[in-house]
Each structure stands twice: as C-alpha cells, then as structure tokens.
Amino acid sequence: MKSRYQPIILPLIVGGVFILFWQTAVVLSGSQIFPKPSQVFWGLIELTRKGVLFRYIVASLFRVSSGFLLALLVGIPLGLLLGWFGRAFDAFNPAIQILRPISPIAWIPVAILWFGVSDLAPIFLIFLASLFPITTSAIAAVQNIPLVHLRAARNFGVKGSTLFKKIVFPATLPQIITGVRLALGVAWLVVVAAEMIAVNSGLGYLIIDARNAGMRYDLVVAGMMLIGLIGLVLDFLVRRLERLDEVRWGFNR
Amino acid sequence: MPSTSKIVVQDLWKDFGDPRKSGRSVGGSGKATVPVLENINLEVPEGELVCIVGPSGCGKSTLLNIIAGFIKATSGQVLIDGAQVTSPDMKRVFIFQENGVFPWLTIEENVGFGLLDKPPKVRQPVVTHYIEMVGLTGFEKAYPREISGGMKQRVEIARALAANPDILYMDEPFGALDFLTRLRMRAELVQIWQREKKTILFVTHDVEESVQLADRVVVMSQRPATIATVIDVNLPRPRDLDSPEYLSIRDEIFEVMGLDYSGQSSSSSSAKTPTPAVAVGLLSSPTQPKRLDAEVIIIGGGPAGAVLGNYLGCAGIDHFIIDKTHHPRSHVGESLSYSANRILKEIDFLPVMERERFIAKGGVSWTSWYDEEQTDLEFRGLGDFGHAYQVDRARFDDLLLKHAYEHGARMFSGALVERINFNRQGKATGVTVKIGGARIALKSRIVVDASGQDAILGRQLKLEKRRANFPELALHSWFSGVDRGKSSTAHFTHIHLLRIGRGWAWQIPINDEVTSVGVVTDREHFVKSGENVNQFFKWTMELNPTLAERMKNATQLREFRMDGTSNYIMDSFAGNGWLLLGDAAFFLDPVFSSGISAAIHSAKFAAEAIFQALVANDISEQSLSRYDEMLRPGIMVWHDLVRLFYEFAPIFSRVIADSEHRVSMQRLCEGDIFDPAAQHTLTILQDALQAIRTVPDSPLHKSLRAAVI
Numbered sequence: 001m002k003s004r005y006q007p008i009i010l011p012l013i014v015g016g017v018f019i020l021f022w023q024t025a026v027v028l029s030g031s032q033i034f035p036k037p038s039q040v041f042w043g044l045i046e047l048t049r050k051g052v053l054f055r056y057i058v059a060s061l062f063r064v065s066s067g068f069l070l071a072l073l074v075g076i077p078l079g080l081l082l083g084w085f086g087r088a089f090d091a092f093n094p095a096i097q098i099l100r101p102i103s104p105i106a107w108i109p110v111a112i113l114w115f116g117v118s119d120l121a122p123i124f125l126i127f128l129a130s131l132f133p134i135t136t137s138a139i140a141a142v143q144n145i146p147l148v149h150l151r152a153a154r155n156f157g158v159k160g161s162t163l164f165k166k167i168v169f170p171a172t173l174p175q176i177i178t179g180v181r182l183a184l185g186v187a188w189l190v191v192v193a194a195e196m197i198a199v200n201s202g203l204g205y206l207i208i209d210a211r212n213a214g215m216r217y218d219l220v221v222a223g224m225m226l227i228g229l230i231g232l233v234l235d236f237l238v239r240r241l242e243r244l245d246e247v248r249w250g251f252n253r
Numbered sequence: 254m255p256s257t258s259k260i261v262v263q264d265l266w267k268d269f270g271d272p273r274k275s276g277r278s279v280g281g282s283g284k285a286t287v288p289v290l291e292n293i294n295l296e297v298p299e300g301e302l303v304c305i306v307g308p309s310g311c312g313k314s315t316l317l318n319i320i321a322g323f324i325k326a327t328s329g330q331v332l333i334d335g336a337q338v339t340s341p342d343m344k345r346v347f348i349f350q351e352n353g354v355f356p357w358l359t360i361e362e363n364v365g366f367g368l369l370d371k372p373p374k375v376r377q378p379v380v381t382h383y384i385e386m387v388g389l390t391g392f393e394k395a396y397p398r399e400i401s402g403g404m405k406q407r408v409e410i411a412r413a414l415a416a417n418p419d420i421l422y423m424d425e426p427f428g429a430l431d432f433l434t435r436l437r438m439r440a441e442l443v444q445i446w447q448r449e450k451k452t453i454l455f456v457t458h459d460v461e462e463s464v465q466l467a468d469r470v471v472v473m474s475q476r477p478a479t480i481a482t483v484i485d486v487n488l489p490r491p492r493d494l495d496s497p498e499y500l501s502i503r504d505e506i507f508e509v510m511g512l513d514y515s516g517q518s519s520s521s522s523s524a525k526t527p528t529p530a531v532a533v534g535l536l537s538s539p540t541q542p543k544r545l546d547a548e549v550i551i552i553g554g555g556p557a558g559a560v561l562g563n564y565l566g567c568a569g570i571d572h573f574i575i576d577k578t579h580h581p582r583s584h585v586g587e588s589l590s591y592s593a594n595r596i597l598k599e600i601d602f603l604p605v606m607e608r609e610r611f612i613a614k615g616g617v618s619w620t621s622w623y624d625e626e627q628t629d630l631e632f633r634g635l636g637d638f639g640h641a642y643q644v645d646r647a648r649f650d651d652l653l654l655k656h657a658y659e660h661g662a663r664m665f666s667g668a669l670v671e672r673i674n675f676n677r678q679g680k681a682t683g684v685t686v687k688i689g690g691a692r693i694a695l696k697s698r699i700v701v702d703a704s705g706q707d708a709i710l711g712r713q714l715k716l717e718k719r720r721a722n723f724p725e726l727a728l729h730s731w732f733s734g735v736d737r738g739k740s741s742t743a744h745f746t747h748i749h750l751l752r753i754g755r756g757w758a759w760q761i762p763i764n765d766e767v768t769s770v771g772v773v774t775d776r777e778h779f780v781k782s783g784e785n786v787n788q789f790f791k792w793t794m795e796l797n798p799t800l801a802e803r804m805k806n807a808t809q810l811r812e813f814r815m816d817g818t819s820n821y822i823m824d825s826f827a828g829n830g831w832l833l834l835g836d837a838a839f840f841l842d843p844v845f846s847s848g849i850s851a852a853i854h855s856a857k858f859a860a861e862a863i864f865q866a867l868v869a870n871d872i873s874e875q876s877l878s879r880y881d882e883m884l885r886p887g888i889m890v891w892h893d894l895v896r897l898f899y900e901f902a903p904i905f906s907r908v909i910a911d912s913e914h915r916v917s918m919q920r921l922c923e924g925d926i927f928d929p930a931a932q933h934t935l936t937i938l939q940d941a942l943q944a945i946r947t948v949p950d951s952p953l954h955k956s957l958r959a960a961v962i
Contacts, residue, residue: 151323152353155341156367156416166369170357249356249398 035218040225043218052206057230059201063119064191067126068184075131075183076176079138080168089139096135104129104190108197122194122202129190130183137179141172174242174250181238188231203227258296259420259452260320265293265329267315288477289315293329295471295480299419302446302453304463307473307481308510314350314424316478317456321347321422333420343367345420346413350428354397354408360384361393363408367416383411386445403434410442414449423455427462439465443490460506464499465492472509481509546696547571547663549863550684551703552670552710557835557852558703559653563600564860566660570867573695574657575665575686577704584646585727585816585843587769588614588746588761590850592924594638596857602656606642609652612762613640617922618738618745619906620799622752623959627799628906629742630919641923643744645763665695673700673710673831680872681830698872699863703834703856710831711823721820721892723842723899724755726779728790729771731810736803737762748844748906751796752961753778755899757844758793758800767810773843776817786813822892826884827877832859839888842895850924851891858883858927887927890935894921897935901942904953908941 019037026036035043047053082089082096104125111121145168153159153167195204203223210219242251268286289312297303307313318324320331322341331338333345341347346367354363361380368376384390387407389400397405406426413421427435443466446453457463463470467486474481484505488498549565551558554576565572597603616631632640658664668686674694676682683696702710711718737743737760747760756774763769772793779789790813794804822839826832835852862880866872898905909918917934925931945953 146351148349148351148353149355151341151347152349152355152366154323155321155343155345155347156369157343158369162369167355170355173357245396246357249396 033215033217035221039218040221043216043222044226047206047219047222053226056202056206057226059199060191060195060203061230063122063195063202064126064184064187066119067123067191068130068187070123070127071130071134071183071187072180074127075134076138079135079176080142080164080172082135083139083142083172084164084168093139096132100132100136104186105193108194111194112197117199119199122191122199125194126187126190130187133183133186134176134179137182138172138176141175141179142168144175145171170246174247177238177241177247177250180241181235184234184238185231188227188234192227203230257298259299259301259334260295260297260454261332261335262293262295262316262320263330263332265290265316265319265331266327267312267319267324268327290319290326291477291479293478293480297452297454299452300450301468302443302455302466303469303471304467305454305456305471305473306460306463306506306510307458307478308475309458311473311476312478313456313458313473316473317347317422317424317454320454321345323347343416344418345422346416346418347422348406348409348413348424348426350425352402352405352409352429354405354412356397359394359396360389360400360408363397364411364415366412379415383415386414387411387441401434403430403438406430406438407441410445414445414451418451420452420454423453425457426455428457428459435462440491442466447490460503460510461494464503464506465494470502470506472506545693546683547573548697548867549573549699549701550575550695550697551662551701551834552673552684553577553703553705553707553834553837554654554657554664554666555650555703555705555835555852556653556849557705557837557856558701559650559657560596560600560853560856561701561703561834561859562654562657562662563602563660564857565863566657566662567600568860568864569661570863572662573665573697574654574662575668575670575684575695576654577667577669584650585729585771586846586849587644587646587763588759588846589642589644590846590924591632591635591638591641591920593850593853594641596850596853599857600656600660602653605652605656609648611645611649612643612744612764614643614744614746615640616742616745617906618742618747619750620747620797621750621903621956621959622797622961623903623956625799627738627742628910629745630906630910630915630922632919632923635916635920635923643746643761643763670704670709673702673713675830679829681828698830699866699877700831701834701859701863702831702837703852705836706819706840708823708833708837710833711837714828717824718821719824721822721841721895723820723895724773724775725817725819726776727771727773727816727843728779728786728793728813729759729769729816730790730813731763731767731769732804732807733766733768733810734806734808735760735768735770736806737768738799738803746846749797749800750902751793751800753793753796754961755902756793756796757902758797759843760800760803768807770804770807786815822888825878826855826881827862827874827879829874830872830877832862832877832880834859838884841888841891842898844895844898845891845922845924847891847924847926851888851926854887854924854927855884883927887931890921890926890931893935894926894938897939897942901945901957903956903959904942904945907953907956908945909938912938912941914938914941 022037026034044053082092107125107128111124115121115124149167149171153163158166191202192204192207195202196208199205203226207220207223210216210223242248267290268288270286293316305313305316315324319326320338322338355366358366361384364384365376365380368379384393387410389404389407389411392400392404397408409426427438430438439462455466464486470484470486472481472484473479484502486502488496488502492499548570549572551561551572551574554574558574558576562572562574594603597606615633616629619628619630620626632638665686671685671687671692673681674683674685681700683694684700685692685694700710702708710716738747744762749758749760751757751772751774753774756772756778758770758772761769772790774793782789782792784792795801820841823833826838834855836848838855839851840848858880862877862883865879866876869876901908909915909922912918914934914937917930918938920928921931921934921938945951945957948954
C-alpha cells in the first residue's frame with residue numbers, strides 16, 4: 001500500500017544513496033580538488049558565518065522576481081490580445097517566433113552594452129527569458145478555448161470587456177499557469193548564468209568567484225546545490241497555484 | 254409575411270467552403286465548396302417540441318446552428334416571431350452536445366450566468382428554483398469537474414431555463430450519456446417542457462429518442478441534407494414504448510432513413526476519392542472519418558483480403574480492411590504461380606510488379622535424388638504471359654495492400670479482430686476490433702474472413718473441416734551464395750525431391766543475392782531424427798545430390814522458420830452474411846505454389862458473389878453459397894493434384910514433360926484449377942502416371958521404385 005509519506009521517504013533514500021556514492025567516488029579517486037559531501041556542508045556553514053550566503057540568495061531572488069514580474073505584466077496581456085485578435089497574431093507571431101529561439105545567454109553582451117554592469121542587465125535577461133513562455137502559452141490558451149464556451153457566452157449576450165473578464169481569462173488561466181511555471185524555471189536558470197558575468201553578488205557570482213579565487217570547489221558545489229534547492233522550492237510554490245478551485249479543472253489531478 | 258409560427262425557415266441553403274476538395278468547384282473563384290443543406294423549409298409553432306433526426310454527419314447540427322444564429326446560411330433566411338435572425342440571442346438558448354457548462358464556475362454560478370445583469374436579490378431565487386427543478390440541490394457550490402456527465406447536462410438545462418428564453422435549441426444533448434441516464438433525462442425534459450411551455454428544437458441521430466420526445470419528427474436525408482419527410486407523433490405522454498403505434502411510427506422513420514441509405518451506397522462508386530497515407534491504427538476515410546459501418550468488412554490484409562479490396566474498390570463497394578499487423582512478415586509462398594498473373598492483371602497490379610522489379614519466374618525445374626537430371630517445365634507457350642514472379646512476401650503483401658488502399662479501401666491496421674458479431678437470426682453483422690486499448694464495433698452487411706491460418710471465423714463458429722493427409726512440416730530460411738544451376742533456369746523455381754518417404758525442397762530466387770530454400774516433409778522425420786533444426790535442415794539438403802551441390806557455399810541470412818502447415822479444407826466457405834477467403838478457407842501443400850494463387854482466385858469469386866448479392870439485395874446464406882460453388886471444385890482438384898504428386902513424386906514432372914498434354918497439365922499445376930477443363934486434365938494426368946506403374950518395362954518404371962529411406 002502506498003504510504004502517505006512515500007513521496008518524502010523515497011526521495012530521501014535516493015538522496016542518501018547519492019551522497020554515499022559521491023563520498024565513495026571522491027575517496028576512491030583520491031581527488032584533491034573535487035570536494036566530499038562533508039566539505040560542501042562545511043563550505044555552506046562558512047558562507048553563512050561570513051554573512052554572504054543570505055545576501056547572495058536575496059540578490060538572486062530579487063533579480064528573478066523583478067524580471068519575472070515584469071514579464072508577467074507584459075506577457076499575459078500581450079498573449080491574450082494576440083491570441084484573441086487574429087490579425088495582430090498574424091502580424092506579430094513571426095517576430096515572436098524569430099526572437100523566441102535566441103538563448104537569453106546570447107543577449108548577455110547586448111544587455112551589458114545597454115545596461116552596464118548593474119542589476120538591470122540580469123533583470124532584463126530574466127524578463128526576456130520568461131516573456132516568451134508566458135506569451136506563447138497565453139496565445140495558445142486563448143486559441144484553444146473551446147468553441148462551445150465562446151458560443152455559450154455569446155448566446156447569453158456576453159461581449160467586450162465582460163467577455164474577457166468572465167470567459168477568456170478564466171478559460172485560459174490553467175494553461176497560462178503552466179506557462180508561468182515553465183517561465184519561472186527558465187528565469188531561475190538564466191539568473192545564474194547572468195550573474196556569472198555581469199554582477200558581483202548572487203549565487204551565480206558565488207560559483208564563478210569561488211572557482212576563480214582559489215579553486216574553492218567546495219563552495220562551487222555548495223552554490224550549485226543551493227540553486228537546485230531554491231529551484232525546487234519555487235516550482236513547489238507555483239504548483240500550489242494549480243490547486244486553486246478556479247483552475248483545477250484544467251489539471252487532471 | 255404573416256405567420257403564426259414561432260420559427261420559420263425559408264429556402265435555406267448552406268455550402269461549406271472546403272479547399273481540400275477540388276472536385277466540385279462552384280463558380281469561377283477557384284474555391285471549392287461542398288453543399289451541406291439544400292432548400293430547407295420548416296415551420297415550428299410556438300410551444301411545440303420538434304425533433305430533427307437524420308444520419309450522422311448529414312448536416313442537422315449545422316441547420317440548428319444556423320437557426321440559432323451561430324452560423325450564416327449561404328442563402329435563405331430564418332425568422333423568429335417574424336424577425337430575421339442575424340445573431341444568437343438570450344431569448345433563444347442553445348444547449349450543446351459537448352456540454353457548454355463553464356468549468357471554472359460553481360454550479361450556482363453557472364446556472365446564474367444568464368442573469369448577471371440582475372441584482373443578486375433577483376438572481377438568487379431563480380437560481381435556487383432551477384437548481385431544484387433539475388434535482389441538483391446540495392450541489393450549488395460544487396464545480397463541474399466534481400459531478401457526473403448527466404448532472405452537467407442538467408446544469409446546462411437549468412442555466413438555459415434560468416435565462417427564461419422562448420426557445421431551446423438542443424443539439425444531441427444526451428448523446429454522450431449512458432443509456433439509463435439518457436432515458437431519465439428524456440423523461441425529465443418532457444416534464445420540464447410541459448411545465449415551462451417553451452418551444453424546443455431538438456436534434457438527434459437517434460430515431461427512438463426522436464419518437465419518445467417529439468410532437469413532430471423532421472427526418473433529414475444524407476448529405477447534402479434535405480427534409481425527407483415530416484412525421485406527426487400524436488401519441489399521449491408519457492409514451493408507451495411498446496405500443497404498436499409507437500413502433501409503427503418508429504419503423505416508418507427507419508424506413509425513410511433506410512431507403513435513403515441504399516441509395517447512398519449505389520452512388521458512392523462515382524464519388525470515390527483517393528485517400529491520404531495510412532496512419533497506423535487510424536481509420537482513414539476522405540469524406541466521413543467517423544463512419545463505422547461499411548458494406549463489407551474484410552478481416553486480414555494478406556493477398557486474399559487485399560485482392561478482394563481491390564475488386565470491391567473498383568466496383569465502388571464501400572469496405573474496411575482490418576489488418577492486425579503492419580510489420581513485414583515472412584511467409585511460405587514466395588513463388589507466384591502462373592495463373593496469379595491473370596488476377597494481378599485484372600486489378601491492374603502487373604505494372605507495379607514490373608516497376609518493383611520482382612524476379613521474373615520463367616518456369617519450374619525439378620531434380621531427383623536418384624539421378625542428376627533436371628526437368629525444366631518452362632512457361633513459354635502457356636499463354637498470354639511470358640512468366641510469373643518470385644516475390645519477397647513482406648514487400649509484395651505490402652504493395653498489394655497499398656494498391657487496395659489506393660482503390661478506396663478504408664483501412665484499420667494494427668487492429669485485432671476479437672470476434673465476429675451476429676444478430677439473433679444468425680447473420681453476421683460486423684466485427685468487434687481491439688485497437689490500442691479500445692474496443693470498437695464495426696458494422697457491415699457482409700463479413701469476409703481473410704485472416705489466414707488464424708481462421709478467426711472458422712474457430713468462432715467451430716466450423717468443421719476436412720483434413721488432408723499431406724506433410725505438415727515446412728522449414729525454411731533465406732540464403733546467399735546458393736548455386737542456382739544453369740543460367741537459363743536460374744530464375745526458375747526449383748523443386749528438389751528428397752530421398753525420404755515424402756519430402757521435397759524448394760529453391761526460389763528472391764533477388765540477385767538471396768535465395769529462399771525450404772524443406773517440406775512429414776513431421777515425424779524431424780521428431781525421429783532427434784536433431785536440432787540446423788542439423789535436420791543440413792541433413793535434408795544431403796538427400797538430393799543436386800541440392801547438396803548447390804548449397805555447398807550457401808550462407809544462412811536469417812533464422813529458420815518452422816511452419817506447421819496443417820492441411821485442411823473448411824466444410825463451408827460461405828454462410829449467412831459471411832465468406833471465408835484464402836487460408837482461412839483452405840490450406841494445402843505448397844508444392845505447386847497454388848496457395849497464393851487459390852487465395853487470390855477466391856478473392857475474385859468472393860467479389861463476384863458479393864457484387865451479385867448486393868445488387869440483388871440478398872445476402873442470405875443461400876445467395877452467398879454461390880461463392881462456395883465457384884470455389885470448391887477447384888480446391889478439390891488441387892487436393893487431388895497434390896495427392897497424385899506425393900503418390901508419384903519421382904516421375905511426376907517427367908511424365909508431364911513427356912506428355913502430349915504437357916501444356917494443359919502444366920497449367921493445371923500452375924493453378925488453373927478453377928478451369929472447367931481442370932478435372933479432365935487431372936484424369937489424363939492420373940492415367941498417364943498410373944500407366945507407368947502398370948507397364949514394368951517403361952523407362953520411368955524403375956524410377957518409381959527408386960529406393961527411399
């Protein structure tokens with residue numbers, strides 16, 4: 001029988017086995033540079049003591065949330081409009097499809113040129129990276145609204161802004177949330193890459209700095225693990241949105 | 254125009270623009286259109302419940318959408334209370350087949366949706382009233398995903414009624430519900446209608462449903478739809494579904510729709526359209542992708558089924574071919590007999606054979622164990638075709654099936670037939686297939702079993718069969734490096750007789766490199782030898798010096814295949830609504846390559862029988878037994894021919910080669926077993942063979958007594 005704790009216990013076991021494997025592999029290989037799990041742990045403690053860990057996390061989260069919120073504010077209305085008005089879609093979709101496959105990383109030089117070495121450059125990159133998944137999911141969501149819902153609304157005389165508020169927005173919300181979840185994952189990927197180059201704080205900066213200043217691979221790996229854990233938490237939070245009554249119908253769970 | 258009717262439909266026409274169909278271009282615009290509705294005129298008085306019934310896909314839903322104002326007509330108009338309809342209106346609410354309840358709103362929010370402009374104080378009592386009316390009290394705060402399909406449909410009805418419309422348009426609203434819920438919903442709808450006195454226009458494809466509900470039933474024809482007839486249902490409510498009046502009205506509607514159906518089938522020949530590529534497991538049809546009935550269902554896409562499909566397609570008879578496998582298969586029967594050409598020509602397949610460069614089989618050569626002579630029986634001089642073909646069966650079967658598809662067969666590939674369905678009178682009515690995880694029932698007037706040795710129908714009906722006592726083991730594989738003997742006969746089929754009780758080997762060239770070699774013998778030889786397959790095969794190769802020589806440098810290219818070739822002839826080839834084709838009807842020794850030839854001949858006879866039966870509108874056992882009568886004599890000739898071969902194996906080919914009747918005997922061996930003269934030729938051959946046995950000083954007599962193991 002499936003226990004209530006199974007989704008917690010099984011991953012913990014896998015994690016334990018992984019750490020054991022890691023420890024053994026480092027010991028057997030005799031590597032002096034690659035850290036053991038314990039060294040990573042002490043590295044984390046060291047960072048906390050110095051007071052940089054918390055500061056770096058906040059810096060990274062600040063950049064992500066600014067860029068990401070901006071993308072939400074622009075992307076959702078833009079996607080809804082483009083999905084609804086066929087002519088606008090025809091006009092703008094090719095441009096979107098051209099910009100979409102360009103990796104945010106490729107924008108780094110442009111971002112530095114425009115915004116210099118400041119917080120604005122990574123925020124811009126995150127905005128760009130999350131804008132496309134949000135916009136395209138909103139476009140697709142509008143285009144996928146079942147005809148029967150639109151006809152029912154029309155039948156009851158609903159049109160204009162009421163139609164958007166009462167039908168289009170709620171009908172598209174589940175798919176938009178899926179896009180938002182995707183976008184947040186991408187944004188978190190990008191913040192780390194952006195911080196490796198343009199700024200002097202944040203988790204990405206921690207990694208590249210630890211390597212450059214004295215081959216501190218214990219801190220490199222500690223940074224990596226933090227990034228992963230925070231990503232997990234972010235995804236968990238967005239998933240909570242999927243459980244809201246207004247959107248649960250869109251997720252077969 | 255003054256009229257007392259609530260709804261008036263005048264001279265309504267509707268075409269769909271469909272660029273995919275280039276056939277029926279209308280006007281000079283280049284954009285092709287398909288007529289959907291033709292000249293619809295209809296009046297519905299206030300308060301009447303009218304059902305529109307018609308075959309699936311006929312356009313009745315389109316008609317309702319036009320009346321409701323969702324779709325524009327091509328010409329003509331719809332008047333409500335004398336005013337032309339240009340768009341939907343809250344006074345006329347549409348209830349959708351696919352359920353238009355909003356999943357993001359609770360039940361009470363949904364029901365109140367049409368009253369949003371009213372203050373909550375006015376709205377709330379109305380919502381409560383209608384939720385109670387449809388029996389959903391207690392579910393006010395629930396979301397649609399939490400309730401059943403029938404409840405959702407009731408929410409939609411409540412939502413419609415709460416808006417207080419004059420008219421309800423209902424488009425198959427109960428179609429997706431289970432049978433019992435459907436019955437209950439009908440009863441509830443009638444009650445609600447009697448209480449609320451709305452005008453209701455109800456579309457359905459279900460004749461029973463229409464008679465249970467309606468004051469009047471409008472019966473529509475196949476597409477392009479016209480109104481075939483309007484039938485008044487003057488029966489008291491609640492209606493007695495067993496009363497003779499009910500049944501006679503129901504049957505009247507069925508009759509109108511049924512007559513129309515037969516008209517459709519005869520016109521389908523002219524509307525045959527080539528179809529796009531087959532997707533695995535997909536039902537493909539150019540015009541009506543979801544129609545699950547056909548005139549004929551063919552189980553099995555091997556040569557027999559595919560050839561029948563070709564014939565039916567050419568005659569414009571709508572049919573399915575259900576094929577369980579879409580993978581290449583290896584198979585005994587890689588040498589096509591000469592007579593197969595005739596059928597391949599009739600279905601216009603010879604150009605494909607040439608294009609695909611199958612090896613031309615110029616004849617059959619025979620060798621024996623007791624000397625090193627080779628008897629060549631060439632095809633030259635046999636008739637219209639210079640040669641037959643050697644085929645890689647996987648490729649050949651595939652091409653033949655594609656050919657059927659191009660002639661209009663509707664295909665189900667990767668589908669497994671679970672059973673053939675019969676009605677109470679014992680007539681085959683269709684099949685149940687399993688495709689992916691789903692079961693689908695397909696209906697047809699005639700079911701043809703061409704499932705090969707699976708013999709699905711034979712097994713299901715436990716048909717009796719006559720077993721023939723011929724060797725039952727075939728062991729074969731593909732080889733490279735086989736010496737094919739002298740170059741003039743390199744592309745012939747070679748039969749090598751083995752120094753063993755009953756046994757022979759084939760040598761069939763598949764392409765320039767590959768040669769198929771197989772042994773046919775009694776199973777007991779293998780069992781007694783106690784050897785494994787490889788050793789046994791090797792041993793049999795040594796039982797004929799010519800064969801041993803040819804196999805000296807051979808390399809095996811794929812695993813051995815061992816087929817248990819049980820020999821049988823079913824006692825009946827046809828029954829009430831069904832036919833057996835090819836291996837599903839009979840299987841006999843492959844020595845004359847007649848299996849595939851007889852299979853595709855059986856397909857031809859089946860096509861004739863089916864055609865006549867459909868024309869005469871008589872698909873009874875008696876009518877279809879015509880097929881049995883055409884087929885059986887030939888199969889019996891074949892049986893006797895194989896029996897003669899085993900009796901006189903050492904001299905069989907030599908007697909033919911020396912005979913003055915050589916040509917007719919050769920044709921017999923090449924599958925002309927259905928020829929009226931076949932029996933006669935068989936007798937001559939038998940006499941010639943017998944003669945050698947009775948004349949001890951004839952040169953061949955000694956050969957007949959050549960020692961075997």
